[in-house]
Amino acid sequence: MALFFTFSISVCAQPARRRAEQTQQQTRRQTNRAGGATYREFPAAQAMPADADWRRDVYRELDLMKDENAPLSALIFDSLYDSYKGVIVFVRVMNGTVKKGTKIKMMATGASEEVVEVGIFGAGRFIPCDELSAGMVGYITASIKTLSETEVGDTVTDADNPCAEPLPGYKKVQPVVYCGVYPADSSKYEDLKEALEKLQLNDASLFFEPETSLALGFGFRCGFLGLLHLDIIQERLEREYDLDLVTTAPSVVYKVYKTDGTVIELTNPSNLPDPSEIEYMEEPIVNAEIMVTKDFVGSIMELCQQRRGRYVSMEYIEAGRALIKYELPLNEIIYDFFDALKSRSRGYASFDYDLKGYEKSSLVKLDILINKEQVDALSFIVHSDSAYERGRKMCEKLKDEIPRHLFEIPIQACVGGRVIARETVKAMRKDVLAKCYGGDITRKKKLLEKQKEGKKRMRQVGSVEIPQSAFMSVLKLDDDN
Amino acid sequence: MDNNFSEVYIHIPFCVRKCLYCDFLSFAADEKAKEKYIDALCTELMFIGKERCKTSLSSVFIGGGTPSVLPSDLIVKAMESVKDNFTLAEDAEVTIECNPGTVDEEKLKAYKTCGINRISFGLQSVHDEELKSLGRIHTFDDFLKSYDAAVNAGFTNINVDLMSDIPGQTTESWEKTLKTICELKPAPTHISAYSLIVEEGTPFAEMEEEGRLDIPDEETDREMYHMTSKILSEYGYGRYEISNYAKPGSECRHNLGYWTGVEYYGAGLGAASYYGGCRFTNTSELPVYMDDPIDSFKLDEKLTLADKMSEFMILGLRLTKGINTKDFTKRFGQDVMDIYGKQIHRFLDEKLLEEADAEEPAGSKMIRLSERGLDLANHVMQSFI
Numbered sequence: 001m002a003l004f005f006t007f008s009i010s011v012c013a014q015p016a017r018r019r020a021e022q023t024q025q026q027t028r029r030q031t032n033r034a035g036g037a038t039y040r041e042f043p044a045a046q047a048m049p050a051d052a053d054w055r056r057d058v059y060r061e062l063d064l065m066k067d068e069n070a071p072l073s074a075l076i077f078d079s080l081y082d083s084y085k086g087v088i089v090f091v092r093v094m095n096g097t098v099k100k101g102t103k104i105k106m107m108a109t110g111a112s113e114e115v116v117e118v119g120i121f122g123a124g125r126f127i128p129c130d131e132l133s134a135g136m137v138g139y140i141t142a143s144i145k146t147l148s149e150t151e152v153g154d155t156v157t158d159a160d161n162p163c164a165e166p167l168p169g170y171k172k173v174q175p176v177v178y179c180g181v182y183p184a185d186s187s188k189y190e191d192l193k194e195a196l197e198k199l200q201l202n203d204a205s206l207f208f209e210p211e212t213s214l215a216l217g218f219g220f221r222c223g224f225l226g227l228l229h230l231d232i233i234q235e236r237l238e239r240e241y242d243l244d245l246v247t248t249a250p251s252v253v254y255k256v257y258k259t260d261g262t263v264i265e266l267t268n269p270s271n272l273p274d275p276s277e278i279e280y281m282e283e284p285i286v287n288a289e290i291m292v293t294k295d296f297v298g299s300i301m302e303l304c305q306q307r308r309g310r311y312v313s314m315e316y317i318e319a320g321r322a323l324i325k326y327e328l329p330l331n332e333i334i335y336d337f338f339d340a341l342k343s344r345s346r347g348y349a350s351f352d353y354d355l356k357g358y359e360k361s362s363l364v365k366l367d368i369l370i371n372k373e374q375v376d377a378l379s380f381i382v383h384s385d386s387a388y389e390r391g392r393k394m395c396e397k398l399k400d401e402i403p404r405h406l407f408e409i410p411i412q413a414c415v416g417g418r419v420i421a422r423e424t425v426k427a428m429r430k431d432v433l434a435k436c437y438g439g440d441i442t443r444k445k446k447l448l449e450k451q452k453e454g455k456k457r458m459r460q461v462g463s464v465e466i467p468q469s470a471f472m473s474v475l476k477l478d479d480d481n
Numbered sequence: 482m483d484n485n486f487s488e489v490y491i492h493i494p495f496c497v498r499k500c501l502y503c504d505f506l507s508f509a510a511d512e513k514a515k516e517k518y519i520d521a522l523c524t525e526l527m528f529i530g531k532e533r534c535k536t537s538l539s540s541v542f543i544g545g546g547t548p549s550v551l552p553s554d555l556i557v558k559a560m561e562s563v564k565d566n567f568t569l570a571e572d573a574e575v576t577i578e579c580n581p582g583t584v585d586e587e588k589l590k591a592y593k594t595c596g597i598n599r600i601s602f603g604l605q606s607v608h609d610e611e612l613k614s615l616g617r618i619h620t621f622d623d624f625l626k627s628y629d630a631a632v633n634a635g636f637t638n639i640n641v642d643l644m645s646d647i648p649g650q651t652t653e654s655w656e657k658t659l660k661t662i663c664e665l666k667p668a669p670t671h672i673s674a675y676s677l678i679v680e681e682g683t684p685f686a687e688m689e690e691e692g693r694l695d696i697p698d699e700e701t702d703r704e705m706y707h708m709t710s711k712i713l714s715e716y717g718y719g720r721y722e723i724s725n726y727a728k729p730g731s732e733c734r735h736n737l738g739y740w741t742g743v744e745y746y747g748a749g750l751g752a753a754s755y756y757g758g759c760r761f762t763n764t765s766e767l768p769v770y771m772d773d774p775i776d777s778f779k780l781d782e783k784l785t786l787a788d789k790m791s792e793f794m795i796l797g798l799r800l801t802k803g804i805n806t807k808d809f810t811k812r813f814g815q816d817v818m819d820i821y822g823k824q825i826h827r828f829l830d831e832k833l834l835e836e837a838d839a840e841e842p843a844g845s846k847m848i849r850l851s852e853r854g855l856d857l858a859n860h861v862m863q864s865f866i
Binding site: 406428429430431433434436437439441447448449451452455 | 490675676677678699700702703706723724736739740747751752753754755760762781792795796831833856857858859860862863864866
């Protein structure tokens with residue numbers, strides 16, 4: 001409803017020339033209606049019911065526009081990519097009017113285009129209209145092809161008559177969890193890039209920058225608000241964009257204080273400077289609140305304790321339900337904390353956290369060597385106390401994941417060049433189909449095809465082929481499950 | 482369609498009981514069903530026979546299931562149908578699979594009379610407890626009786642199937658199995674020695690999943706495998722395929738056909754055919770087949786030139802003599818090295834393949850799997866897909 005009023009207000013709030021134009025349009029609209037236009041028209045003022053009149057008057061009193069001729073400013077709150085129309089920008093018009101033919105400009109990116117269509121949102125569809133004016137929520141298409149030109153939070157203004165200052169937009173959020181995202185098939189790098197750009201269109205909190213890994217090739221280091229966000233983005237990339245992904249172990253942002261006095265915010269473990277250059281490191285800590293039925297309090301506290309948690313408080317919010325508060329290092333909860341929590345509480349525990357700040361901590365980088373070659377995508381930063389445990393588990397996991405080769409493959413976990421755990425993948429001895437007669441040929445061929453397909457999906461590190469599942473499997477190391 | 486297959490396979494999907502490792506199409510059935518099945522089979526053979534097959538057959542193979550569970554008159558009927566509708570070459574190899582304990586001399590004589598000249602016994606092991614663990618219904622003693630009966634009925638070309646990697650088997654028991662069979666009087670002309678494959682959907686697969694399947698470990702398996710060719714060669718059996726051994730000249734011609742790209746027709750429930758560059762399979766649903774034995778097949782794949790080349794390699798490499806480079810050129814008009822040079826060189830370097838001079842034609846080369854390559858055949862073959 002509010003849309004109509006702002007519209008009628010704009011009729012009155014425009015200078016004479018525009019008013020003339022609009023009267024003209026109104027006449028045209030009426031003719032249209034007579035001709036049986038298919039889309040729903042806004043009712044003309046005289047057709048409004050009484051209570052609408054009343055509302056209109058209220059809005060008029062509100063004086064939505066301080067400046068009658070305010071230059072256009074509209075806030076982009078979302079956008080969508082359409083193969084025919086290009087980027088469809090969702091805006092709320094704060095000041096001024098935008099209509100077909102208006103030359104618009106994105107204030108942050110500087111992109112300038114001519115508007116092709118404006119409209120409002122109907123139930124599940126777009127309804128074109130003549131113009132969007134202050135107060136209205138609607139969409140603009142302007143044959144914008146590059147997605148990066150329309151950032152959520154940016155201000156759309158009139159290129160010929162720009163507003164003085166952009167709207168404050170939205171608060172930029174800082175990613176908390178980072179991980180490497182690589183296309184399973186390295187030729188899909190461009191597709192991945194495009195998909196990430198499209199996702200970023202309506203998710204400004206998604207951060208990504210190109211990165212290369214020796215093991216995984218070209219990909220992106222992506223920043224997420226948290227684990228759920230990471231999961232959702234990954235899932236959307238796979239489902240909506242039909243991409244096969246390999247993700248590296250998620251990492252938090254560490255602060256590395258170097259001996260020369262500088263501080264690095266470390267998002268990728270591979271970039272950790274030489275230990276001799278590091279004064280100390282800090283890791284992010286979260287305030288965690290876990291709600292759980294009383295039967296599981298013991299095992300949940302045990303879990304938090306294992307994860308280097310610092311007990312804060314526990315209260316019973318009702319008989320049988322407790323709220324446990326802990327301070328936990330973020331890097332302890334990004335792997336499999338949630339899974340462990342659920343399995344220890346038979347699914348009853350719920351968990352929430354927010355960032356508390358950074359604390360000094362004894363951290364080391366754990367490297368994985370496969371057949372004596374370091375696999376950068378498997379390196380991660382871990383507390384020195386749990387390095388041995390985690391290294392051992394990773395080696396065990398990788399041993400199961402890496403298929404046998406014609407030669408023996410040692411898998412080693414190292415901290416600062418010192419091997420702390422080792423497993424061996426034995427050499428392949430037998431890989432043969434005993435029988436292959438007339439009726440078996442098609443089936444056995446399919447089997448070989450599958451084997452070949454499997455090989456294609458492997459990553460070559462030195463002379464060893466590592467399946468993608470190996471990179472993923474090390475994310476789930478808890479043996480509770 | 483011009484069908485010039487030279488081999489016919491006949492599938493008999495009946496068994497007394499299904500073995501625990503078996504993923505072939507077979508089940509138990511009553512006499513009436515068996516009779517009706519043979520009628521349907523004869524209809525199929527008649528349709529596909531003389532009218533459509535212009536060449537003479539070099540081999541017929543009656544497999545299963547257990548063909549020998551059928552009363553002998555039904556087998557005779559099927560054979561008569563083959564002879565009525567096809568031209569059988571003078572020296573055609575005609576094999577029937579028999580399970581020990583399901584045949585007697587009378588039955589075997591009937592087979593002999595109707596033109597069958599080769600018997601294949603599914604024995605697997607000479608140890609009754611191993612036979613039991615496989616879910617076989619016969620004992621070694623049953624086999625000896627059936628074997629003698631076959632010899633008495635006049636069969637000279639006999640194959641025995643043996644299996645390694647059986648639950649509970651040791652290298653010693655396998656050695657005993659091999660030697661006992663080689664020392665039979667008269668000795669079989671052909672031995673198929675497989676290692677057990679746990680196929681999806683079989684009771685063994687389920688048992689393996691649950692960790693109840695106690696099969697020998699990999700070391701033992703390899704030891705048995707290498708023992709097989711050593712022992713059998715001492716007794717004069719040459720290995721000519723991954724799992725097949727024969728006295729000189731007694732190689733199974735029918736199976737050689739599969740590995741060298743010969744066109745064949747498979748009749749009966751679920752049987753596979755290859756002719757006109759296409760692979761077909763008959764329906765596996767008994768009622769569907771009985772209803773229309775002629776038109777219940779489906780096309781599995783139409784082979785492209787690339788498919789044919791790849792099959793030439795992966796099937797040909799199953800043979801210990803390997804593939805002849807001139808044969809490849811003759812069949813496809815291209816040099817094998819132009820097509821698969823990269824793979825071949827890689828595996829020659831890794832010593833999984835080896836090269837040898839062919840006996841004929843002069844100047845041609847054989848490319849074959851090495852001793853180690855035979856163990857890792859899939860690893861090599863998948864690169865030719």
